[in-house]
Amino acid sequence: MATIKDVAKLAGVSVATVSRVINNSPKASKASVQSVTTAMKSLGYRPNANARALVSQSTNTIGVLVSDVADPFFGSLVGAVDKVARENGKHILIGNGYHDREQERQAIELLINSRCESLVIHAKGLTDEELIDYANEVKGLVVINRHIDAISSRCISLDNYKGAYLATEYLLKQGHTQIACIASSHAISDTEERINGYKDALTDYNQVLPEHYTEFGNPNNHGGEAAMTNLLAKSLSITAVVAYNDYMAAGAMSILDENHLSTPEDISIIGFDDGLIARYVKPRLTTIRYPVELMAEKATELALRLASDAPISEHPLRFSPTLVKRDSVSPLK
Incomplete structure (x- = not known):
């Protein structure tokens, strides 16, 4: 080097x-x-990032990198970081990376050059090696929603595979076998893990479905609408849908309604995240809870401890998703 x-x-x-x-x-x-x-x-x-930051004194600032702060999921993440920051007399600076490698790199460099003493990083475009290099330079860096073995004690992650498995298994236990999957079109680990959880649950319950039961779209309501439209166009005998997140689920539900199909009477739907929208769509959305606020709080606390050389646990913090039952799933009749 x-x-x-x-x-x-x-x-x-x-x-x-x-x-x-x-x-x-x-x-x-x-x-x-x-x-x-x-x-x-x-x-x-x-x-070296520490050398750059130490040219002048720290600004008592925590840097946060997310995909897009306009996304409600990442808005919740940033809000939780800000809560812990303020409790500790700090302020935050926010960078958007849009799951793009170069934009993530530029945002992190900007946060470092702004003399942030701690960093909470949600990055899907950068390689493990690049994030390890940044972690070696910035002692207060913590990675959220990603697990990297080499820096596992500085990672806060969720078991995405388990969440999708739980969602699919719940539908299977309700008697559904023709279960479609609406997945994110973003080529990130979350997408792969959730698709694998969906497929493995089907396999474990002796169900085999063709690849065309999976549709991809942007991880928002518009992507959910497009994916559900494509599924209906295939004339598949679908009785249930596992969606990548709550917004895609809500978009799918709107398309079903436009086509005079009822949720859950005709097609059951389950989301992922348990965001605010899950409680206010009709019917209220059954979903997988992603404890993003709690994870972000823990990530910020860990980043502050690392920056101040306080002792930390060497064990990675891996959160487990849970099923939230509401009204969008019913037993197959």
Whole structure:
């Protein structure tokens, strides 16, 4: 791995000059900025995050990276981080990564350069290796909704596989065998884990369904509408649907209603997350509870402890989803 000395040698400048460029010092000339930047890019050198943050004192700020703060799920996550931050006299800065590798990287770099002393990171685009590198640089970094073995004690995650398995198993126990799956079109681990949970539950109950019983869409109400429309267009004998999240479930329910199909009398639906929408759609949505607020609170507390060198548990925090029974599922008649 390249060092600051390697950068200085390639750029033909002193280590002090490299340091000035890294920390955006006004004393760095345009020529040195250009030569150092070129050398860093050539060597694949990334400045140590702690060194950048310690150029000046900490800002008592916690950085939060989410996919999209406009999404109610991530809004709940950010709200929980902010609650713990304020209890500890901190403020938060928020970055959106949109599940895109480059945008996640840019957002994390911005949070680091803003001298955040702790980071709560929800990243699906970056590789494990990249997140491990960031964790090695920022002692107060915690990853949420993802498990990485090498930094497992700094990961707060949910068993997505178990959640989808529980949802599918519940429908099977209600007598349903023709169960469709509405999945997210985002190529992230959550999608894969939930599809695997759905498939394995079917297998364990001796049910085999073709791949075209699974439809993909954006993980929102519009994606749920599109996926349900496609399922109906196939004229499949569906009696129940497992949805990737509550918003996709709500979108699917609206399409059923438009096609004069009732929930749950004609088709039962189960969601995932237990967001506010689950309690206010009609019928109220049976779903899998994702304790995002509790997970975010624990992640923030852990990030603060790491930043202050306080002792932490070496065991990863893996949360378990639970079934919430409401009105959108009924036994097969």
